[in-house]
Amino acid sequence: MTDMLLRRALFSGLIGGMAGLHVSLVGMVGTFQSRDLIADVVTVGTIMPMLIAILVGWQAGGPLRSAGLVPGPRDALALGAIAGAAVGLILAALAFLIVTFDINGILANARPALAEILQFGQGPLVGSVILILGLGLFGALGATLHLVPAALARAVTIGGVVTIIVALMEPFLGAVLRNVNLDLIEEFLYASGGLTPVGFVLVFALTAGGVYAWARRGGEVRERVAALPPERRRIGKLIWFAALGALLLLLPQIVGQRLSEVLGTVGLYVLLGLGLNIVVGFAGLLDLGYVAFYAVGAYTTAVLTSPASPAFSPELPFWGALPFVIVAAAFIGLLVGAPVLRLRGDYLAIVTLGFGEIAREIFKSAWAQPVTGGAQGILSIPAPLPFENDPQSIYYPILFFCILAAVAATSLASSRVGRAWNAMREDESVAEATGVNTTNYKLLAFGLGAAFGCVSGALFASKIGVIFADSFNILVSINALALIILGGMGNIAGVVVGALVLVGLPEFLREFAEYRLLIYGAVLVAMMLLRPEGLLPNRTRRAELHEQDDIDDQYEEEAGGGTARPVVT
Amino acid sequence: MPGRRFRLDLVTIFLWLLGGGLVLLAVVGSFLTLTQGRISPASWQNLIIAGVALGSVYALIALGYTLVYGILFMINFAHGEVFMWGAFTAFFAATALDDAGVMDSSPLVAFALVLATAMLVSMLVAILLERIAYRPLRGAPRLVPLITAIGASLFLQYTARGFYGSGVRAYPSYGLFDGNLQIGPIRMSVEELVVIGSAVGLMIALYFFINRTRTGRAMRAVSEDKDVAAMMGINVDRIIVTTFAIGGLLAGAAGILYTLLFNQVNFFMGFLPGIKAFTAAVLGGIGNIVGAVLGGLLLGVLEQVGPNLFLSGYGIPSPNQLQDVIAFSVLVLVLIFRPSGFLGRKEGV
Numbered sequence: 048m049t050d051m052l053l054r055r056a057l058f059s060g061l062i063g064g065m066a067g068l069h070v071s072l073v074g075m076v077g078t079f080q081s082r083d084l085i086a087d088v089v090t091v092g093t094i095m096p097m098l099i100a101i102l103v104g105w106q107a108g109g110p111l112r113s114a115g116l117v118p119g120p121r122d123a124l125a126l127g128a129i130a131g132a133a134v135g136l137i138l139a140a141l142a143f144l145i146v147t148f149d150i151n152g153i154l155a156n157a158r159p160a161l162a163e164i165l166q167f168g169q170g171p172l173v174g175s176v177i178l179i180l181g182l183g184l185f186g187a188l189g190a191t192l193h194l195v196p197a198a199l200a201r202a203v204t205i206g207g208v209v210t211i212i213v214a215l216m217e218p219f220l221g222a223v224l225r226n227v228n229l230d231l232i233e234e235f236l237y238a239s240g241g242l243t244p245v246g247f248v249l250v251f252a253l254t255a256g257g258v259y260a261w262a263r264r265g266g267e268v269r270e271r272v273a274a275l276p277p278e279r280r281r282i283g284k285l286i287w288f289a290a291l292g293a294l295l296l297l298l299p300q301i302v303g304q305r306l307s308e309v310l311g312t313v314g315l316y317v318l319l320g321l322g323l324n325i326v327v328g329f330a331g332l333l334d335l336g337y338v339a340f341y342a343v344g345a346y347t348t349a350v351l352t353s354p355a356s357p358a359f360s361p362e363l364p365f366w367g368a369l370p371f372v373i374v375a376a377a378f379i380g381l382l383v384g385a386p387v388l389r390l391r392g393d394y395l396a397i398v399t400l401g402f403g404e405i406a407r408e409i410f411k412s413a414w415a416q417p418v419t420g421g422a423q424g425i426l427s428i429p430a431p432l433p434f435e436n437d438p439q440s441i442y443y444p445i446l447f448f449c450i451l452a453a454v455a456a457t458s459l460a461s462s463r464v465g466r467a468w469n470a471m472r473e474d475e476s477v478a479e480a481t482g483v484n485t486t487n488y489k490l491l492a493f494g495l496g497a498a499f500g501c502v503s504g505a506l507f508a509s510k511i512g513v514i515f516a517d518s519f520n521i522l523v524s525i526n527a528l529a530l531i532i533l534g535g536m537g538n539i540a541g542v543v544v545g546a547l548v549l550v551g552l553p554e555f556l557r558e559f560a561e562y563r564l565l566i567y568g569a570v571l572v573a574m575m576l577l578r579p580e581g582l583l584p585n586r587t588r589r590a591e592l593h594e595q596d597d598i599d600d601q602y603e604e605e606a607g608g609g610t611a612r613p614v615v616t
Numbered sequence: 617m618p619g620r621r622f623r624l625d626l627v628t629i630f631l632w633l634l635g636g637g638l639v640l641l642a643v644v645g646s647f648l649t650l651t652q653g654r655i656s657p658a659s660w661q662n663l664i665i666a667g668v669a670l671g672s673v674y675a676l677i678a679l680g681y682t683l684v685y686g687i688l689f690m691i692n693f694a695h696g697e698v699f700m701w702g703a704f705t706a707f708f709a710a711t712a713l714d715d716a717g718v719m720d721s722s723p724l725v726a727f728a729l730v731l732a733t734a735m736l737v738s739m740l741v742a743i744l745l746e747r748i749a750y751r752p753l754r755g756a757p758r759l760v761p762l763i764t765a766i767g768a769s770l771f772l773q774y775t776a777r778g779f780y781g782s783g784v785r786a787y788p789s790y791g792l793f794d795g796n797l798q799i800g801p802i803r804m805s806v807e808e809l810v811v812i813g814s815a816v817g818l819m820i821a822l823y824f825f826i827n828r829t830r831t832g833r834a835m836r837a838v839s840e841d842k843d844v845a846a847m848m849g850i851n852v853d854r855i856i857v858t859t860f861a862i863g864g865l866l867a868g869a870a871g872i873l874y875t876l877l878f879n880q881v882n883f884f885m886g887f888l889p890g891i892k893a894f895t896a897a898v899l900g901g902i903g904n905i906v907g908a909v910l911g912g913l914l915l916g917v918l919e920q921v922g923p924n925l926f927l928s929g930y931g932i933p934s935p936n937q938l939q940d941v942i943a944f945s946v947l948v949l950v951l952i953f954r955p956s957g958f959l960g961r962k963e964g965v
Contacts, residue, residue: 156779390955404940409941412938567767571768572771
């Protein structure tokens with residue numbers, strides 16, 4: 048075992064320890080202690096340090112690329128154990144500190160309860176020993192992932208992650224299962240907010256087995272599909288689309304009232320994401336004041352439709368107000384777009400952020416009160432559909448506009464306009480030199496983005512029925528930005544996935560809600576550092592962002608003369 | 617393309633109308649306010665001094681933006697959080713000193729200790745930020761570090777919330793700094809004097825650091841041309857870290873001065889001062905150190921005086937609610953009419 052490997056193991060352990068300190072002191076460990084992962088066996092709070100140890104052990108036991116070192120099996124296990132134990136040591140020190148000194152006055156979460164969790168309720172001495180040895184063991188476990196065949200390691204990892212997610216989703220999946228009268232399965236899988244031990248093993252075995260089987264046989268299946276005649280494939284695709292459509296239409300009935308509400312919110316954010324995606328993802332203009340459009344849409348609808356709007360209330364129906372919303376969108380898009388036309392990326396971001404704040408403050412001020420209701424907001428906004436305003440029926444107009452927006456965005460992306468935006472995003476001067484009228488295309492992007500944002504705001508107003516200026520704060524813009532970045536910029540499926548993960552999940556994982564923005568921040572940084580193209584990347588986008596890697600790969604190949612592999616672009 | 621020129625002109629005309637309209641509104645409003653004489657000369661004076669005090673805080677934060685921008689050409693969006701972390705952490709030092717009675721027995725020592733704590737913490741946060749979030753992304757497409765910065769900003773904000781709690785905490789006061797002073801015709805509170813004095817002291821120190829020391833010279837060289845500086849044997853990475861560290865020190869000091877003016881801290885306090893300080897940096901010409909100071913002072917005064925001067929003449933109720941609107945409108949106006957700021961190089965933005 049060389050010094051370098053050892054040093055890396057200790058360093059990984061240190062980083063992991065810092066991460067452990069962070070999640071403990073921020074309060075996540077304590078909050079998640081109330082959630083069972085496996086009913087009455089282990090809580091989510093307890094497994095957090097273990098997961099960190101596994102990750103750190105995996106990192107420490109792997110090959111060290113920069114020096115070309117690969118630790119042998121026994122060394123890898125030892126390194127993983129060392130890294131995991133280092134995490135344990137740091138957390139044990141924290142628990143000790145909490146018990147001995149009173150630091151609760153400064154760090155709000157450094158409570159004796161936290162120390163008790165970290166020491167497994169076994170008292171300082173025994174607890175610390177268990178913690179250090181236990182995390183060492185988990186570190187070694189992480190390192191074993193390098194020792195088993197890659198396909199197996201992959202299957203186990205994915206199985207583990209999926210099982211944890213299934214356990215965390217209990218409030219959602221449980222409600223869905225009960226709603227469609229599958230109580231039997233629900234009782235079999237879940238108990239007291241987590242998976243039952245049998246359910247845990249079953250879910251893990253099914254996912255891991257499935258992934259492993261796919262890794263061995265998946266190629267054949269894919270080949271057989273590819274060998275099908277084209278018309279059969281087209282029929283397959285059609286069936287696929289029909290099933291998806293039917294699912295989307297039936298979704299509110301499947302998930303029930305409470306979750307339809309969440310679905311509606313997700314839909315609003317899908318719409319926001321699609322609009323922001325045009326501005327940021329297609330045209331490359333980082334707009335941080337997107338909430339301004341959302342607010343203008345919501346207020347236009349509220350003023351025009353609500354009988355309670357203060358100064359002026361024509362009491363139009365939702366669909367009658369919609370044309371005015373579009374006009375307002377065009378106007379606000381121009382108002383925000385024109386001043387920032389000549390600004391480069393980062394200036395644009397801050398100026399638009401300023402616009403977002405200006406909009407909120409004006410809507411809220413006493414000066415605008417006669418129109419917007421000021422701090423009191425506007426009440427009793429009618430629903431878009433003539434019958435009762437329940438979350439299951441408001442879902443349909445939202446779905447309608449989402450599909451409309453998705454179709455519009457997809458066709459724009461592959462049109463002449465989309466290509467002009469691409470060119471502009473990559474290099475404005477070159478785009479201009481090749482005859483792209485950047486002024487017009489920028490204004491078009493802002494206008495379309497504003498239209499999507501305003502429609503989303505209009506739906507928001509009529510869904511919620513009441514609006515206040517403070518609902519339109521910077522966090523709406525940040526949410527929308529985070530979801531398109533998580534999903535993959537410039538990609539529509541990515542927007543949907545991003546909205547489901549970032550907006551949908553926290554809505555029913557109440558424990559998460561408190562740490563939502565902390566997690567957003569971490570997601571934004573981690574995505575930019577590790578996978579800037581997002582979870583579901585757009586193919587060209589990915590190629591652009593990894594241009595440098597490909598060039599590096601080429602160099603390596605030329606220099607090393609190793610097995611040449613084709614450069615995918 | 618024949619139609620092209622015309623369309624571009626339309627946009628220009630629209631912008632000039634927008635900008636001209638805003639300026640006209642401000643001028644007419646000031647005229648109305650002044651002729652109505654609702655606000656006494658003494659209150660104008662108070663507003664201006666409060667503006668200068670607030671402006672010197674903005675100036676200190678703005679220096680951090682400008683220094684980093686001068687070297688990396690990126691906006692450290694999380695700089696407001698650096699400011700918040702220093703002030704929030706030093707709160708615990710201040711309460712500890714208060715409990716020990718140092719605040720009353722020797723307030724200057726207490727102030728120095730609190731200031732030092734805040735500056736050190738902010739410096740540490742700024743260095744970590746550079747090391748973890750920005751350095752790996754140097755040379756990435758422009759939007760990438762900006763998005764990282766937004767993420768880092770959220771992360772720092774909500775980490776502070778988790779660590780220290782979400783409530784607003786009231787800073788203990790230094791016995792000596794209460795009360796008012798009469799300097800010639802000018803009347804100001806001792807706190808305002810301390811704020812302005814400390815800010816000026818720090819700015820002078822920064823000036824000497826940049827213009828008279830070896831490291832300062834290296835910083836200037838790196839901001840001129842990174843590659844050539846590296847060839848001259850300057851460790852560019854180290855200079856960049858130093859720049860972040862200096863920005864952090866100034867932001868930490870600004871945090872403490874801010875608490876002198878407003879007496880409270882919470883996890884969200886970095887957001888608005890952060891954006892306003894950025895506005896100040898743009899106002900003066902980003903990358904320009906003197907510009908950041910002037911921009912900060914100007915913005916502080918505009919923010920205090922502006923709502924009363926421009927808006928109260930129209931009979932708008934509670935114009936101070938629109939303080940931030942004025943600050944951001946200034947930003948928009950500057951970017952329309954003079955995007956490189958007052959003292960910026962004329963390369964355009």
